[in-house]
Amino acid sequence: MGKKRKFDFWSMVTIVITLVFALFIIYPLFSLFVSAFKDPKLQTFSWVNFQKFLSKKYYMRALGNSFKVTTVTTLLAVLIGAPLAYITTAYKIKGKGFLDIMIIISMLSPPFIGAYSWILLAGRSGVVTTFFRESLGIDLGSIYGFGGVLLVLTLKLYPFIYMYTKGTLKKVDASLIEASESLGCSGVKKVFTIILPLITPTILAGSLIVFMNALADFGTPMLIGEGFVVMPVLIYNEFISEMGGSANFAAAIAVILVLITSVMFLLQKFIVNRKSFTMSSLRPIQAKELKGWKSFLAHFVLYGIVFVSIIPQLTVIYTSFKATSGAIFVKGFSLESYRKIFSNLRTPIVNTYKFGVIAIIIIVILSMFIAYITTRRKSKITELIDTLTMFPYIIPGSVLGITLLISFNDKPILLSGTVTIMIVAFVVRRMPYTLRSSAAILYQISPSMEEASISLGDSPLKSFFKVTAVMMLPGVLSGAILSWITIINELSASIILYTGGTRTMSVAIYTEVIRASYGTAAALASILTLTTVVSLLVFFKVSGKKEVSL
């Protein structure tokens, strides 16, 4: 191949994608930084926003709270997720497939639905709270604040550790265990000398993902945190607040958050690159039969944890069918909540699917093109594009929201309040899943496939669509399912970007909960949960798999 490539279709794709990235990632981030360094009153360059953040106890406490809740969440997620993964890999558990699907569902449902359900159950006037107080005279204490946030986030995030660890355990060859036995090792010692060291890099990488997710989560602390303010809530409050809110100050907080996530992200990359082992398993570990009390205990623990994780979904579906009077639940069941949302809240429902479909189409097309140019057309520019695709990992949703708003709030590109800005947010935020799985599968497809097609007389472009693109589809699909589910459940960016006409279901649920209209919120949440579950089941059916690739 010559040094200079001919200008072809792919060169054009590269240029277009570079422009798109420049416009929707580089420029907004740049604007965010500029805004953060501007004095809100004088609009001159200054450190004043950062000084304000560092000088007030209230703000520093939010930073402290964020660290506290994310650290503890991460620890708990590891302590639950890793042993669970080991048990289900090493031992025969009845209904393992069912449990896995339940865990995936609890992982992919929006966390704020978890927060909301736990309020319904254990909140001030929650079912459980009321029962204990009125029937037994026991005060259960408050679910609000640190404890509640911790509970919801842990239940939502341990599945990440579970799935990652399970994936790695599958790659551990049974002969490694046998080798250690043949050398005289047995029991717990085996776990600590062989298995634990092998899964440690995975657990570390998974922990950082949990950490980032917990740090960026907005809905949970907003709903159940009450006085317990964390960074994303602070950003939102400062940005939206009608009194004395300042976009510049919010931008500064966002910059601080982005710096933290960047460090975390780089740390994760470093660990994954440095510490992971290349393992390939010819003969995976065979699950052993457990007997007697050990079997009972394993089943009890597993089903217990999975049941608690799935409680939010069950609760919202149950409460959505409860009879209401105004915003208050009364005895009996009815479809009143559903009737209400179909008459008053039809727009959010339609919007969710409409925006979601548009966004996912854009994501799939962009991902395939980007995957192709970054793996097959390596150059300085495509390397840059490859790096830029990582950015969404380090930008929490609420930060993305204000970033886009700051950048496109004025002419020449006035997008605030439009459908476009919502879709841009969805695409930027959720593309990485699809992109990563597309690139992964493309690495497995030999370029000679496409060359064969070209040698038989098809044009390169046709060959791409007829051969490579078709072969990529399974990989693209497995990422697209995650993109799709996380798009329809997106809250933290939407909540900043929406206007009356572009409200989505998750935003509507949030506002209904804030208005204490729990019946309609439950009905909406049920629809959202149902969509998530159906999407997953369709995906499992189509792909013939029983897992999602994270």
Added chain:
Amino acid sequence: MSNSIGVKHAVKKFGPVTVIPDLNVEIENGEFFTLLGPSGCGKTTLLRMIAGFNTIEGGEFSFDEKVINDIPAHKRNIGMVFQNYAIFPHLTVRQNVEYGLKIRKMDKKTMKERVDDILDVVKIKEYEDRLPENLSGGQQQRVALARAIVIHPSVLLMDEPLSNLDAKLRIEMRSAIRDVQKQVGITTVYVTHDQEEALAISDRIAVMKSGIIQQIGKPEVIYTRPYNTFVATFIGHSNLFSGKFGKDVKGTYVEFLGGYRTYMDNLSDDLREGDPVIAAIRPEEFSLEEGCLSVSVKNRTFLGRYIVYELDLPEGMVLPKQPSIEFSQDLGQSEKLYEVGDTLSLKPNGNKFNVFTLNGEMSLIKDVVKHG
């Protein structure tokens, strides 16, 4: 330090399927013993029963007369080398080799000496601080061997250890394993499906098929005096001819279709005149001589030292369903090459070739035994 291994009436079942119906074998102390057979013959299953990784459905396994059926794998004091090496990826070469010694709580000084020693023996001292991912297949193989031997196991078990290496390295490692085994003097059970490897490396070989041992013997015996047609055709190539036993004044003979006779004085006394037999003749057990078996050349493969001729024979002269009937011409011995279509006259070497019962299950040569 090394043990003999006894297996009596071993039975292995996977669910309803019986993989090994009833197997007996005695492996002597210090011996290099190979289990050879096609895939699925139960050789790895047997090895893993000795190791303790497979359950035993029946029979008795013993090390030096001591029954080990109920001793778990980690207490059997075995050294095992796995097909994929099973090197711990998170440990360096030295740490891998130390692993078993640490489990045995050996003191630091002795451990260092032992490890240094074995790293020298298998020639990987210079890589001791590397992680396995930075080692080649052959080097990983050496680590696996060192790790298994360093604990001074009662027996060394090797499951197709060379199958993942390329041809050249396989031959190099083959002699390395053999050397190390002799140097350490440890009873070794070696599983392979590669007959050449088995012949080259073993003191004795057990040829297995469908969970049953077909023959046990020294490599040269297995090759020259196979016990049945399976062994004759699995180890090297054998052309199976239909024959008839006969006797006249000159002695006992095998008569081929068309009346050609080869006189042999080593045939079983149980044979009666007119008994149908199978004559298994290897490609190199023919010589060119006029007036013998008349065949025509169907195909010719030039292999350098040899030329292999694929032959066409009159119908009924050989057993049906054989992949090919071959004659190999040693180029060191002859000048004339034959072309496809040429007719040759071949003389079977009566001192060399084997004769079996019609069902192929037993040799009719005197003194050929199943378990040698």
